[in-house]
Amino acid sequence: MAKKNTIDQWSVLYAFLKVFIVRPAHNYYYRKIKIVNAGRIPKGEPVILAPNHQNALMDAMAFVAGIKYQTVFLARADIFKGGMINKILAFIKILPIYRIRDGISSLQKNDEIFDITVNVLHNRINPLLLFPEGNHGDKRRLRPLVKGIFRIAFKAQEEFKSKPGVKIIPIGLDYSHYWKFRQTQLVNFGEPIEVSEYWQAYEENPSTAMNLLREHLAGEMKKYMIHIETEKFYNLYMDLKMIYRNKICQKLGLKSGDLYNEFLADKKLIEIFDECLENDSDKIEKLNKVYIVYSKLRKKLNFRNWVPSRNRYCIFGNILAILLSVSLLPLVLLGLFNNWPHFFISMRFAKGIKDTQFFSTAKWGAGLALIIIYYLILFIAAIIFLPVWWIKILYLITLPSSGLFALDYRRFIIKSWARIRYSFSVRKRNSETASFKSAYDKLILLTDEIIDNKFV
Numbered sequence: 329m330a331k332k333n334t335i336d337q338w339s340v341l342y343a344f345l346k347v348f349i350v351r352p353a354h355n356y357y358y359r360k361i362k363i364v365n366a367g368r369i370p371k372g373e374p375v376i377l378a379p380n381h382q383n384a385l386m387d388a389m390a391f392v393a394g395i396k397y398q399t400v401f402l403a404r405a406d407i408f409k410g411g412m413i414n415k416i417l418a419f420i421k422i423l424p425i426y427r428i429r430d431g432i433s434s435l436q437k438n439d440e441i442f443d444i445t446v447n448v449l450h451n452r453i454n455p456l457l458l459f460p461e462g463n464h465g466d467k468r469r470l471r472p473l474v475k476g477i478f479r480i481a482f483k484a485q486e487e488f489k490s491k492p493g494v495k496i497i498p499i500g501l502d503y504s505h506y507w508k509f510r511q512t513q514l515v516n517f518g519e520p521i522e523v524s525e526y527w528q529a530y531e532e533n534p535s536t537a538m539n540l541l542r543e544h545l546a547g548e549m550k551k552y553m554i555h556i557e558t559e560k561f562y563n564l565y566m567d568l569k570m571i572y573r574n575k576i577c578q579k580l581g582l583k584s585g586d587l588y589n590e591f592l593a594d595k596k597l598i599e600i601f602d603e604c605l606e607n608d609s610d611k612i613e614k615l616n617k618v619y620i621v622y623s624k625l626r627k628k629l630n631f632r633n634w635v636p637s638r639n640r641y642c643i644f645g646n647i648l649a650i651l652l653s654v655s656l657l658p659l660v661l662l663g664l665f666n667n668w669p670h671f672f673i674s675m676r677f678a679k680g681i682k683d684t685q686f687f688s689t690a691k692w693g694a695g696l697a698l699i700i701i702y703y704l705i706l707f708i709a710a711i712i713f714l715p716v717w718w719i720k721i722l723y724l725i726t727l728p729s730s731g732l733f734a735l736d737y738r739r740f741i742i743k744s745w746a747r748i749r750y751s752f753s754v755r756k757r758n759s760e761t762a763s764f765k766s767a768y769d770k771l772i773l774l775t776d777e778i779i780d781n782k783f784v
Contacts, residue, residue, distance in 0.1 A: 335421050336400050336448040336456075342419065346392065353696045354393035356728060357688075359510040362587035363394050365517040368497060374449035374484055375520070378477060378545060379499035380470055380553045381459035383506050385689040388457070390501060390515050392420070397454045402445065402476075404463070405434065421454075425476060427462075442480055449484040449494060456480070460545060464685050466506070467562065468554040473546055478538040481523045482530050490527045495520040498545055500553030502591060507678070507687030509671075510735060514587045516552040521545060554594055558605065561612060564619045565601060569594040571633050571768075572775050579783050597779070604778050615774045622767035629753075629764055631746060636768035640754045641747035650744050653737065660734045667731030669702045670695035703727055 355361060369375055377399065381387055391399045398421060405424035408414050417424075423441055426434040448456050462474035477496070485494045498518035505511040521544060530537035556565045574584045576597050582589040605612045626633070664671070674694040678687040707724060714720045753761035 335418065335423065335444065336451055336454045338398060338453065342398055351393040354389055357509065357692050357695070358513045360512040360587060361394065363515045364588050366395050368517045368520060369395070369455060370495060370520065372452050374452055374494045375455040376449070376477065376481055376494065376496045377455050377457040377499055378460050378496050378549065379501050380549055381461050381464045382466065382468065382501065382685065383503055383688055384464055384686045386692065387459070387501055389692070390513060391457060394515055399455055399457045400448050401457050442483060445480050446484045450487060466685055469556050470546060470550050470553065473542050475538060478541050482534065482537070485523045485527060488524060490524055492522055492524050494523040496523060496545060498548035498552055500549065502554050507684060509691065512587055514591055516591065518548050518552040521548060556598060557602065561605070561616055563623070564616050565598060567619065567623065567633060568771070568775060569597050571771065572597060576779065579779065600779055600782050611778055615771070618767055618770045618774060622764065622771055625760060625764040625767060629760060631750060635746055635750050636765045640751045643748055643751045646744045646747045650741065653740065656737060659730065660737045663730035663734030666706065666727050667734070670698040671731065673698055
């Protein structure tokens with residue numbers, strides 16, 4: 329138990345691994361990462377970080393790699409198997425939280441864990457992180473918040489009573505895709521909530537105070553994350569925010585390409601759609617009927633959402649680009665050779681997992697282990713077999729970048745081929761491609777009608 333009581337103490341080894349292994353690996357896994365307003369974490373204060381939870385352990389990794397603190401986490405107790413696993417989890421500052429499914433008798437252990445978390449907050453060294461939803465989901469919406477975070481917050485607030493003390497920071501996490509490699513990650517910190525504002529209500533009726541704080545936190549979390557309430561039109565919202573993103577960025581005067589600007593654009597689109605759904609649902613229904621046709625054709629033709637944004641692409645230009653890129657094949661093959669284990673073998677670790685939200689976690693963890701082992705082998709081989717010292721150094725420092733170049737090359741070929749296929753279909757007057765383009769144009773037109781009413 330001594331280790332649990334000192335779990336929030338600064339660790340030199342933890343800091344070393346974070347800076348030289350975890351953070352580089354995290355930045356390698358994601359193509360682009362944006363952290364917004366991390367300065368809202370007050371230094372030397374008892375702080376609870378409260379992010380939404382959608383992507384298993386990758387949500388936690390966003391804070392391990394992305395902020396300067398050595399955050400203490402609470403995680404479900406069933407991952408604590410005993411022995412070495414428990415020691416590793418304690419080292420990376422994870423405490424167990426017990427649920428009914430772990431057995432009624434296990435719930436009593438939470439009292440001890442809650443005492444430890446209160447000490448973490450009172451020590452004010454590192455923040456405590458809890459996922460208020462209690463488990464992860466596969467939809468971009470906030471699910472009901474469980475009471476554990478509020479029990480801990482008020483228990484820690486007892487030392488301060490009605491004076492400012494414990495702060496809960498709502499945080500939004502968003503991904504361009506949950507489990508694909510080289511996607512984007514946004515970490516969006518909100519304004520701190522003072523638990524002291526609810527202390528008087530807590531003294532009068534703890535349940536009422538917890539519910540009030542729960543409503544406040546839920547409302548704040550929704551501000552900083554993508555929250556799509558509707559179930560019926562969920563897929564419509566998801567695809568339209570991608571299809572229409574650049575246009576609404578222009579209307580808002582935001583520069584597209586920036587993750588936070590795109591987040592603001594997505595939030596605005598969802599807000600307008602929600603308002604339209606409430607006041608004039610026929611427009612959303614009409615839009616959805618067109619979307620269903622569009623979506624079926626897109627899947628059948630195997631195109632991405634960006635493809636029909638133009639009437640056609642220059643076939644000659646794309647073919648020429650592919651032919652010219654053939655000269656780069658030696659570099660592509662070198663990049664694949666340098667990185668094939670963590671690119672391809674790590675994917676096999678994810679295939680046997682039923683919960684797709686753990687795909688990224690499995691691929692990231694397996695990829696990190698494989699890249700360390702394989703790069704060590706390449707390092708030894710380079711030292712032994714490469715002739716000149718500067719060639720050895722050049723080869724070793726370009727190992728990661730050569731792999732990313734190979735992936736970008738693959739993406740370029742796939743997109744070029746999509747443009748060629750689409751343009752050929754348009755020139756041949758393929759009826760399905762024509763219907764696909766027509767549905768896309770109608771989606772834009774109907775969305776314009778809904779959006780433009782708010783910008784008049």
